[in-house]
């Protein structure tokens with residue numbers, strides 16, 4: 244023909260026609276498949292590649308069939324019915340997912356006469372670096388979510404079993420503290436449920452969807468504590484920490500930080516903690532940059548903090564700052580009536596099908612439970628393991644308790660004739676500590692737990708009393 248390209252491009256009608264034709268040809272050739280249906284969504288044309296993907300020997304076999312019979316989850320019928328394109332979608336096929344585009348086809352009068360579907364790409368992974376990035380971001384999101392979930396609290400107030408007046412009061416105070424941002428101080432012997440309550444408070448607070456992070460001052464060597472709390476700046480240390488490491492304050496950002504065994508915190512760190520509580524900012528180790536802290540603090544200790552203040556081991560000003568909402572968690576021996584419900588809940592949680600008979604329950608109510616609910620749990624677990632019977636009796640429970648310490652009922656403690664107060668007190672201290680050590684086979688850490696003392700405190704007392 245005489246017309247050249249430039250001539251053609253001046254005729255808009257024709258340009259449009261050419262563009263449409265090119266578009267169709269390019270997509271049809273480079274796509275994984277193309278299918279056209281009529282207004283009843285019956286297939287009128289399909290390319291051979293696409294027919295093969297759906298297990299046909301030839302495209303002819305598809306002609307005249309309802310589109311879903313060949314492409315089981317086809318949406319072309321919807322496109323015809325609604326007269327709306329679906330520009331980008333992912334369609335699952337037996338041979339893997341496809342990226343597809345579906346468009347209505349109109350006649351000259353603008354009425355829908357059918358639809359066309361293009362499978363633009365298969366193998367999403369090959370689609371483009373964009374998809375790969377999308378996928379890797381998806382993966383990162385999923386792992387961050389699961390990390391966050393693992394850092395979220397696993398206990399709620401419902402897990403704190405007990406309907407004794409003492410337990411109800413603890414729960415009431417804890418629930419109330421969940422509504423505020425003030426620090427909470429949980430005081431109570433070992434195994435009374437301080438950590439459980441801390442998690443429940445976090446879970447009921449407005450920070451519930453953020454991290455719950457704990458740090459135990461008694462479990463980490465003192466010279467590492469500061470870095471553990473506040474992190475390290477890049478280059479602060481040589482070796483593994485060269486890149487800098489976030490501290491618990493950073494990790495807990497927006498959430499709750501649980502400071503366990505706060506009584507064991509060294510004095511210099513107490514000053515730094517006080518400063519974070521007051522100024523809401525801190526400095527990572529080796530850095531001179533102040534970081535803002537948005538962290539709610541819940542502290543716990545089994546130590547008598549007022550006594551520690553008198554000994555000069557705990558800062559009074561930090562104590563007052565933390566003591567805004569103190570919650571005294573009572574020892575189990577002061578709420579023995581909770582034992583049946585607690586035992587049932589614990590056995591349930593252990594997925595054991597054991598029950599306790601009447602005498603066994605009576606016996607549980609006579610033990611002083613120096614290890615509190617943790618000890619009750621261990622005893623029940625042991626008894627359930629040792630028993631052949633699903634009903635646990637007093638004898639089996641007695642055997643599982645090990646060293647039975649009866650609840651002191653009206654046992655008068657008196658100084659001996661001519662004995663000074665200090666001497667009597669020393670004698671009493673020695674008796675209590677020796678008994679605890681004996682019960683724990685000489686294990687000081689265990690004995691400290693049993694007595695509700697910090698490990699270092701117990702050591703100091705032992706040295707003072709000459710116990711080895």
Ligand SMILES: Nc1ncnc2c1ncn2[C@@H]1O[C@H](COP(=O)(O)OP(=O)(O)OP(=O)(O)O)[C@@H](O)[C@H]1O
Nearest residue numbers: 402403404432433434435436437438439545616617
């Ligand atoms: N009221 C309760 N109801 C049910 N389970 C409880 C209750 N209190 C404590 N427990 C369980 O007892 C165990 C000890 O609780 P937790 O660790 O919270 O004690 P703790 O006061 O933090 O002890 P420690 O001072 O030794 O760290 C956990 O298994 C906890 O789930």
Ligand SMILES: [Mg+2]
Nearest residue numbers: 434437438503
């Ligand atoms: Mg604890």
